[in-house]
Amino acid sequence: MITLENVCKTFDAKEGKVEAVRDVSLNIKQSEIFGIIGFSGAGKSTLVRCINLLERPTSGRVYIDGIELTGLSEHELRQARRRIGMIFQQFNLFASRTVFQNIAYPLRRGGLTSKGIGDKVHELLELVDLSDKETAYPSQLSGGQKQRVAIARALANDPNLLLCDEATSALDPQTTLSILKLLKKLNIQLGLTIVVITHEMSVVKEICDKVAVMENGFVVEQGEVFSIFANPKTHISQDFIDTTTNLSKINSLIEEKNAITSLKPGECVLKFRYLEKNAAEALVSTISRRFNIDVNIIFANLDWISGAPLGGLVSVVSGDRRGIDAAIEYLESKNVEVEVILDARADVENHTKCYGEA
């Protein structure tokens, strides 16, 4: 549905040229929720503005539904933009207009009678669950309510694409969740394609099907959310994933020489990561029973991503050396990545199953 071809955007600043977006090519399919994640300054907000040409790319092409947006006249572009909704971090509502008038803004272009406009606004208010706020002014609304109004306004002309620029970054975690649920509902109910710009991996995890990771203007990695979480190929993706789990806390516990990390002989600290959709199996109790070892879980993090469980756990394992080795082998055969973090087993040799950083 959206195709970006080698899009570049360069700004002229006092300090010289700033390359905000560098050679980005993306494909976003109909009815997909596509996340673009990056730290601030990575170029993601500029990139999303290149989709509806609020920023005209310095070079490269943008296609939406087969139409080359970068080849349209200003007038044609305005027509095209009416079919692309956009919402913002700061909501950007009209402060001097009521909720009703805000949503009616894009509808007042002729073609609709005032009754038609009223009906449409009410329908949209119902869709975003805000029917009782019609006559309120934005200043009387909470952040979440403001974003709902902004979503209703963005959907007024029945677009099939919604661009969200950090739409939940100014909201508290609970409100964020309710807005994400609303977006997911719109995606399913209306078949809406949604592009989500964010710096929060939890947002990507919550609703996105696919994700592109941006750094210094480049898209460094993209793919299915599940496979990026399961198997990140770049450092920055790993950093983002770490923000959503507590598994890496074990490293700081070791640095702090926490009591739990001072192992007795025969024990070791292992990190298991589920790489495939098998976490539903009772792996921990299986290995402790079958190989006669004790598994003491220190950290555990399991998440449901794109309909499949993903995550891992860090545990202190004690028992017979052979039992532990066999357990590791068994887990690996089940596609669980095992990393030996600390090792105090008897007759320690260099353990061949020791994995480096993935």
Place this chain on the structure above:
Amino acid sequence: MWKIIPNVMEKPDILARSINETLVMLGWSGGISFALGMFLGVVITVTKKGGVMEIPPLYQTLEKLINFLRSIPFIILLASLIPLTRLIMGTAIGVRGAIVPLVFGTVPFFARQIESALAELDPGVVEAALSMGSSPVEIIFRVYLKESVAPIARATTITAISLIGLTAMAGAVGAGGLGDFAIRYGHQRNQIDVTYVTILILALLVSVIQLSGNLIAAKNTH
């Protein structure tokens, strides 16, 4: 009354005429300046770099013109515009002769006031309108002007009050008005009560303008 303000009570007809002249000057030059200043203020807002109708050469030219006109003290502007006033109005004296210099003195000031009023609008709101496919003209009327009623009302109040000050100086070209009344009788003939009454009337006028400005601004702030 005769005891407190004898000199004023002696010539109520002249006082009434002076008030009328002031109001006529205020009305005409204010109305014309409002329209021209608003237009100019909007034009410099939208044509500057990053505006919705970016035209840098036009912006640069208007910018310099406004600065130039604002740098001329009004009393000098009054004198220097005499030939132009005569060309436009047919005369350079009286109330008619005062309107051209009053407009020239007010428009650049008001344009700047409008520019800063419109600058109060969050650029994100303009961006949202652009993302909804609004044209530049639509953005001027439905976003900039509609969303800025309160700051425009405040700008208009400030300008109108400073315009009252200018009309007093316009007495120098024989435009009459309250300023002329106070100078001629209160100062030159030492009828001090005339000066005080004039001050009171002007204070009343300013209060009325300020109050209505505040009211409009408050009504449009949500």
